[in-house]
Amino acid sequence: MSLTLADKVVYEEEIQKSRFIAKAAPVASEEEALAFLAENREPEATHNGHAYKIGLLYRFSDDGEPSGTAGRPILHAIEAQGLDRVAAEALRRAPKVPLVERVGLAFLVPFAEVGRVYALLEARALKAEETYTPEGVRFALLLPKPEREGFLRALLDATRGQVALE
Numbered sequence: 001m002s003l004t005l006a007d008k009v010v011y012e013e014e015i016q017k018s019r020f021i022a023k024a025a026p027v028a029s030e031e032e033a034l035a036f037l038a039e040n041r042e043p044e045a046t047h048n049g050h051a052y053k054i055g056l057l058y059r060f061s062d063d064g065e066p067s068g069t070a071g072r073p074i075l076h077a078i079e080a081q082g083l084d085r086v087a088a089e090a091l092r093r094a095p096k097v098p099l100v101e102r103v104g105l106a107f108l109v110p111f112a113e114v115g116r117v118y119a120l121l122e123a124r125a126l127k128a129e130e131t132y133t134p135e136g137v138r139f140a141l142l143l144p145k146p147e148r149e150g151f152l153r154a155l156l157d158a159t160r161g162q163v164a165l166e
Contacts, residue, residue, distance in 0.1 A: 003083050006095040025087050030054060033087040051075035052087040102142040105151070106166040110136040113159040120158045124151065138166070 008025040023040045027033040033052040041048050051060035051074035060075045083096070109117050114137050121128055121141075128141035143151055155163055 002099040003081070003096040004099045005083070006097045009095075027052065027054065027087045030057060030059075033059075036087045049074060050087070051078060053078050053083065101145045103145045103148055104140065104142055105148065106138065106140040107155065108133065108136055108138045108164040108166065109159055110162050113162045116158040117155070120151075120154055124154075126151075 005024055005026040009023070011022045013020050013022075021042055023036075025036050025040075027036060030052075033054065037048075037050050037052075047065050049061060049065055051072075052058065053075065058075055058078075060072055081096075117137075117139060121139075124143075124147075126141055126143060128139040131138040131140075152165075
């Protein structure tokens with residue numbers, strides 16, 4: 001099972017009068033990783049080496065350090081700890097959580113059944129995007145893949161089958 005970070009983390013250490021700052025964060029896409037790197041760049045730093053891994057996609061940079069001495073070791077640290085969807089390097093001390101694959105689900109419910117759907121979503125602590133249409137409310141949500149079938153059964157039961165899956 002892959003892991004990812006529970007939240008952003010920062011770690012600082014001084015070694016031989018050089019200050020090292022390691023920052024890491026969970027990310028869901030390459031765009032999020034690049035945004036994190038841009039937002040967390042240390043402008044005063046001589047080098048901003050980095051790495052990220054998202055599934056099979058990975059990137060690293062030595063940022064002017066001798067080739068292979070910054071980015072690749074950071075990537076190795078990510079992989080050695082079984083992490084995925086991670087940007088940067090402050091990994092060893094960071095709290096980690098299981099990486100749960102999520103799947104999208106969209107469905108249309110008549111207005112008369114919307115209250116039941118709200119109750120079902122609230123009971124399972126799920127958040128959904130809602131769009132009102134002339135036929136009812138369209139819900140779109142992401143849920144853990146192993147829970148999809150159980151949620152569908154509960155949805156059909158709660159709405160007495162009055163739901164149109166998209």
